[in-house]
Amino acid sequence: MNLPATTHVLTSDELDLLELHLGGGTPTMALGTVTDRPVTLTDAENTPLAVLESDGRATPVKPLARAAGPHWDAALRRGAHDVRDEVRRAVGPDADVLALVVDEPPTRDEIDALADLAAGTAAVVVLAPATRRTPPPGTLGGPGLARAAAVVRDALLGAGARATAAVVPWPAAMPVTAELRWDDVAAAYGADRALRLADRRTQETRDRLARLDRLWADEVAALYPDPVAAEISRTAQGARREGTVVFFTGLSGSGKSTVARALAAELDDEGLPTTLLDGDEVRQHLSKGLGFDKASRELNVERIGYVASLVAHHGGIAVAAPIAPFASGRARVRELAQAAGRFVLVHVSTPLEVCEARDRKGLYAKARAGEIAEFTGISSPYEEPDDADLVIDTSVTSVEDAVAQVRSVL
Template identity: 50%
Template sequence: MSSLPVGDGEDLAEVAGIARVVLDADGLDALELALGGGLPGLPSWIEIGAGEERVLTDSENTPVAHLRSDRGGQHALRPLQAMPHGAGPQWDPVIRRSANDIRASVQDAAGERRVLAVVVDDLPTLTDVGQAVDAIQTADFVAVLWVVPSGRSSRRPDAVGSAGLARAARAVGELVAEQTGLPVIPLVVPMPDRDVGGIEDVLSRYGSAETLRLRDLRSTETVERLAALPTAFEREVRAIYPEASAAELLAAHERSGPSGTVVFFTGLSGSGKSTIARALADDLTDRGSRVTLLDGDDIRQHLSAELGFDVASRERNIDRIAYVASLVAAHGGIALAAPIAPFAVGRAAARTMIEAHGTFLLVFVDTPLEVCEMRDRKGLYAEARAGRIADFTGINSPYEAPEDADVVIETVTTGVADAVERIREALFLRIGRASEGV
């Protein structure tokens, strides 16, 4: 299996002075497609003018690609660092493969026969399996791409999310392979919400000659039964109980849900806070929770853009994050906050504010300064060492390691998946105690 090429430290040094463009989740999806051959180039909403060049970054301002346009408007795109990714089965490299890789593998086997792409953008039903098998067997296909479109912003807290869909689709694909005798290749494609062309065009670059959506094969009866599912509980309750009892049970059911909770991460820049927080958000969303992610860099861009990095500004920034997180907790949601939060007094004030509305869990992402400097994907430590950034935590501004952390993650010895598991267990234990009044 091939992977996308990435640049090295010399590439980053070469582009250090070039203007940057921060990509949102859709932009990163489009970039992943373009670098892997799923798009002929970047969409118009990322394009630059003739003769210009830009460094493309993720939301944390980490350089991921270099885009150059010549005077004739021809674009050249090259990767600088590995694309940022999350956790969960939709990020498994076995099924999240590039268009170039898939096309090369299926074309070798296809010859003159065709490859079918089946888009699985909803949980497959039992009748879907039969319909898919019939559709596949009506033509002379040599292989099937079993495609789950999953963009970085594809979070649906009121339905099965990308992780659950990827798991279910992969298992159902194995059933289809058994019944058709054809290779069914599970595949996650990072389709953005914004327009990059039809999915048929994208999948043709993966090697498919024809595309169909699994949900388009559904009978009217199946569609109607699925549409009735959200009200099935209420119908059964009203059928079983008298009106007064049913009203009480339905009201209690509506009130039920997770306690309002804030997981507050702290650690040096580059410690891994955001990576772990995003992975935890994906994990909790996959389990049905409504999660709000308050990343430190995003807050700095949108809520605290006018603040500096002196002590007073840092405390004001943490106060704002804590206030927003407390609002989420007050409404029964789960907020994940991932600022640096270098000072104990600021973290203590955040705890006090949030615990008035819900549960507070402090997570210290403990990564040695030298390791953070070695990672330095944004080049910030080098800038601070050179004296070009003032008040940079760990270099010319202190970081006060917390002594009251509820969870300590030593990233040198703990991977992201293990970190998520430890935090989740501590979170559920804390929520359980809170609900019991302990």
């Protein structure tokens, strides 16, 4: 009889759920992988993050990786236990606390209604659900929701209410979300009840929002004769910007994935269609089954380059972050990308000793002990690029500054 798996690689939604659970936002970590034996939960890089017991409770093993952006601000992204303790220390255990959920951009209607909503309450906790998953085009993502929540908090403070804001890790789409009720999560964050702010919109505002998508088409129809208006609409639908591939290369632990994720999140937040192709995650899917000999590594990098070039061909931005240790593989990616659009090579040149000190999975120690063959930087060479458009050392450059430097090149 086959025993159930004791390791589970978490999806983006499940990482959100784990973070929410570990912070005290949910009593259990409900996954279909729960068995009668402990399950080690890992991220896509196979870093063990927590051990899930059969009762649905998880014990942390290593900290979850953090990214950049306003929705990762430590002052906002706090565990439910911390927020609850802060609120209840301020107002007492029996005072009435309201949670306002900001999951859509607040309109003037909602802002104008804040004083009435806060009346009679001892405090208001503004909750902004943020997901690791890239939001659909035109949808406000984690960075925007975090900024919107801060606007709501500041408006409440300006109206004389006691208010705080918190970013809540929230699975974007998975069956388990049916078990996550805002009332329950709000209670974990110290509130007695939850109210979705967008539910306070007037019907007039709802109607105006529904018409937004039609306004442009109506104006085009009014300005141009019908045949010309049809041409304008057709051209607008087919319009696209030049595609771009931003390709990060560097040693394991150099920080390239962290910077790449932060860059992709920032571009997404600005409405630019961005696809992130992280090296370890690609290994889980696109290149599953490949080894780590030179030929396999070159094939893995070429596959990443091919997918990135398809994204660029259709006007999108592909952000890739494999180790890509060999110059020949990087040259092939450049060739594919430049045939489709623009190519930017970023060398994350963090020193080897810093990468080893950061190693969350103990891979460098295993490689030095001979347990891992052909490990880049130890038993397999890393050919530093001499054609990089940008060189960043994350041991002396913050994630925010690194993203800014890449943006300046773009």
